[in-house]
Amino acid sequence: MLKAGGVKEDSRMAKEDDIRLVIEQEKALVFPEFNEAIAFKIGSALREVGIANGHALAVDIRTGDRPLFYMALPGTSADNFYWLKRKSNLVHRVSKSSYRVVLEHPGPEQYFGPRRALDNAEFAFAGGGFPVWVKSAGMIGSICVSGLHERDDHRLAVAAICDHLGLDKKALTLPPL
Numbered sequence: 001m002l003k004a005g006g007v008k009e010d011s012r013m014a015k016e017d018d019i020r021l022v023i024e025q026e027k028a029l030v031f032p033e034f035n036e037a038i039a040f041k042i043g044s045a046l047r048e049v050g051i052a053n054g055h056a057l058a059v060d061i062r063t064g065d066r067p068l069f070y071m072a073l074p075g076t077s078a079d080n081f082y083w084l085k086r087k088s089n090l091v092h093r094v095s096k097s098s099y100r101v102v103l104e105h106p107g108p109e110q111y112f113g114p115r116r117a118l119d120n121a122e123f124a125f126a127g128g129g130f131p132v133w134v135k136s137a138g139m140i141g142s143i144c145v146s147g148l149h150e151r152d153d154h155r156l157a158v159a160a161i162c163d164h165l166g167l168d169k170k171a172l173t174l175p176p177l
Helices: 009-028 036-053 078-094 098-104 150-165
Strands: 058-063 066-072 129-134 138-146
Touching: 009 098, 009 129, 036 058, 036 066, 036 138, 036 150, 058 078, 066 078, 078 098, 078 129, 078 138, 098 129, 098 150, 129 150, 138 150
Parallel strands: none
Antiparallel strands: 058 066, 058 138, 129 138
């Protein structure tokens, strides 16, 4: 069914459902602590998923501007490094997942406009960046994945965090399209 503006009602509902679930993810995926060893464990798990599925992935995990883990699998390029940095910059600027930003806004022109003064050379309007929340400290970092569709980059990051925290990833993962 089409609504005003030619937007399908089903796609609008799916988008709203995704926004609700991403907000739920951000609230549920809180670490009791976060350090270099945890970053390495999560990053290594993402690497193994990439290898097992033949994905050309790159992963960046950082606190602030301090990199804790970086890896790139065959098939990635220098572009993935810059996508990761730009996704991380967005997560750190707005304290929410980069995919949520994409879902909540009509496009980069509106989001990166004069009001926010975000330069698209420094910030990516693309999913795959997820905030690292620590219970006693707030948002301290980001886990970013690059190489797949932005929704799948987001899904991989969330699944790895769920696995690490021992949470039910079926309940917290976006459904396949």
